[in-house]
Amino acid sequence: MTKIDLLTADPLKKKTGALVLGLFEEEKTLSPLLSSVDSALGGEIARMRKNGEIRGKAGETTLLPTYGRLSARFLLLAGLGKAGSVTSESLRKASGSAAAVLRSRNIPEAVTTLALGSADPVADTEAVVEGTLLSLYRFETYKSDREEAPYALKSLSVAAEKKDEKAAETGRRFGEVISRNTILARDLGNHPANVATPTMIAKTAEEEARKRGITFLSYDREKLDRMGLNALVGVARGSDEPARLIVLEYRPDKPANDRPFLLVGKTLTFDSGGISLKPADKMELMKGDMSGGAAVLGTILSVADLGLPVHVVAVMPATENMPSGRANKPGDVVKAYNGTTIEIINTDAEGRLILADALSFGIRTYHPRLVVDVATLTGAVVVALGGQALGILGNNEELIERTRKVGEATGERGWPLPLFEEYFDQIKSDVADIRNTGSKGGAGTITGAAFLHHFVDETPWVHLDIAGTAWVDSNEPYKPKGNVGMGVRLMTHLVKDLAEHPLAEAEKAAAKGGRKARRA
Ligand code: BES
Numbered sequence: 001m002t003k004i005d006l007l008t009a010d011p012l013k014k015k016t017g018a019l020v021l022g023l024f025e026e027e028k029t030l031s032p033l034l035s036s037v038d039s040a041l042g043g044e045i046a047r048m049r050k051n052g053e054i055r056g057k058a059g060e061t062t063l064l065p066t067y068g069r070l071s072a073r074f075l076l077l078a079g080l081g082k083a084g085s086v087t088s089e090s091l092r093k094a095s096g097s098a099a100a101v102l103r104s105r106n107i108p109e110a111v112t113t114l115a116l117g118s119a120d121p122v123a124d125t126e127a128v129v130e131g132t133l134l135s136l137y138r139f140e141t142y143k144s145d146r147e148e149a150p151y152a153l154k155s156l157s158v159a160a161e162k163k164d165e166k167a168a169e170t171g172r173r174f175g176e177v178i179s180r181n182t183i184l185a186r187d188l189g190n191h192p193a194n195v196a197t198p199t200m201i202a203k204t205a206e207e208e209a210r211k212r213g214i215t216f217l218s219y220d221r222e223k224l225d226r227m228g229l230n231a232l233v234g235v236a237r238g239s240d241e242p243a244r245l246i247v248l249e250y251r252p253d254k255p256a257n258d259r260p261f262l263l264v265g266k267t268l269t270f271d272s273g274g275i276s277l278k279p280a281d282k283m284e285l286m287k288g289d290m291s292g293g294a295a296v297l298g299t300i301l302s303v304a305d306l307g308l309p310v311h312v313v314a315v316m317p318a319t320e321n322m323p324s325g326r327a328n329k330p331g332d333v334v335k336a337y338n339g340t341t342i343e344i345i346n347t348d349a350e351g352r353l354i355l356a357d358a359l360s361f362g363i364r365t366y367h368p369r370l371v372v373d374v375a376t377l378t379g380a381v382v383v384a385l386g387g388q389a390l391g392i393l394g395n396n397e398e399l400i401e402r403t404r405k406v407g408e409a410t411g412e413r414g415w416p417l418p419l420f421e422e423y424f425d426q427i428k429s430d431v432a433d434i435r436n437t438g439s440k441g442g443a444g445t446i447t448g449a450a451f452l453h454h455f456v457d458e459t460p461w462v463h464l465d466i467a468g469t470a471w472v473d474s475n476e477p478y479k480p481k482g483n484v485g486m487g488v489r490l491m492t493h494l495v496k497d498l499a500e501h502p503l504a505e506a507e508k509a510a511a512k513g514g515r516k517a518r519r520a
Pocket residue numbers: 271273289346348349350351376377378379380382436437438444467468
């Protein structure tokens with residue numbers, strides 16, 4: 001991975017391969033930094049700008065040799081779009097585009113000024129670091145003739161003002177840690193399902209947990225059967241690949257929260273649909289159906305790496321969903337860990353089954369203050385929000401709104417969908433307590449969340465449906481085609497935010513002696 005450090009000295013004086021400068025669209029005057037670079041280059045930037053040869057549009061990059069007129073061998077101008085519309089996310093994208101150019105030109109080191117003089121040096125430095133590291137990511141494990149250096153950019157100095165040094169260093173550290181663990185999540189999602197099995201994911205989680213003093217537990221199918229996690233075991237029974245329930249606990253010395261935050265991630269290592277078999281077209285993408293689990297793993301590792309004073313438990317139900325003589329059949333009824341009986345109408349609605357048990361097991365075992373679950377749960381969320389936002393649902397308005405805000409700030413945006421009482425009618429069963437798919441068509445994402453609600457009761461809970469955002473089918477500025485590692489950034493910041501500013505309701509409940517918060 002590219003080495004990243006801070007530079008508080010004059011970025012124009014540093015001898016380096018390339019100097020990265022941001023350029024706004026439709027800006028009349030050049031920034032002081034751009035002006036001094038412009039005069040060193042004999043007014044060339046102003047000239048190109050006047051001719052419309054460079055515009056500063058978002059995504060635009062212009063690489064210019066400096067012929068010894070600057071300490072940097074090259075100048076790389078990165079378009080930022082209109083000045084008024086710049087956000088951390090646009091800096092993340094511009095940094096990603098810049099890093100791609102630096103790599104393609106084999107430039108080993110560079111200085112970036114994209115976060116220099118920012119009004120929010122913590123968030124913007126983090127964004128520049130993430131944009132760079134996440135853009136350079138490649139998954140080439142199975143390529144026989146790999147590129148020589150997958151991370152050609154060896155080191156990057158992020159320029160910051162002296163007065164912002166502490167803030168920028170915080171941002172740098174967050175960016176580095178979150179990127180590293182996002183890359184771990186991406187790798188797990190990009191490995192084929194014959195490699196990233198529940199066993200392999202458990203082993204990875206165990207090794208990473210051990211390095212950080214995180215407690216690791218794993219339950220196999222026989223144990224889960226004895227414990228009564230029948231909804232999870234039912235799905236696992238159709239597959240020959242051993243299933244696991246993976247549990248990680250990070251408990252720092254003086255946590256801000258007495259009771260933990262519980263993170264639950266769908267870790268379905270291959271979703272064939274089971275007896276309700278999926279069509280062949282694009283089925284290979286279902287190796288990524290474990291992205292929710294990878295996200296909670298990446299999050300708890302980040303929390304530990306950053307030493308955040310937050311008590312966190314991550315639960316990952318890991319299994320395949322396969323058709324076989326022992327698989328769930330439409331019409332089968334299973335009794336979940338919390339006693340709810342479920343009629344399985346469609347074996348392809350398996351994510352909610354394994355999450356049901358993971359949620360109620362996690363809640364009963366760890367008495368969390370709140371729960372976040374994350375899952376590639378429904379194709380319907382792709383219809384509703386496409387690749388631009390994840391679905392946010394839950395039982396606590398404040399938690400939903402806080403999640404939306406953190407999503408906005410971190411560039412992993414989500415948008416709320418309702419959970420009106422009437423939607424719960426859609427999962428009433430004739431033979432059991434509930435059914436696993438809606439009796440009426442429509443609102444598939446909501447039906448999935450309504451189902452999960454039966455397993456969280458009163459605990460403040462938010463559900464993130466990432467089916468539309470977990471992977472991309474073409475390259476985006478800092479998201480190479482493939483798995484995105486979606487959710488690590490959002491959840492790491494959400495956990496931090498909730499520890500620093502507890503939910504008002506949870507505070508009230510704690511004051512009343514630990515009574516659980518009510519459903520909103
Ligand atoms: N893993 C899928 C959801 C999915 C779809 C993820 C597209 C990523 C991209 C999930 O298990 C599933 O099959 N859901 C069904 C539910 C239906 C049977 C009620 C769906 O969305 O079609």
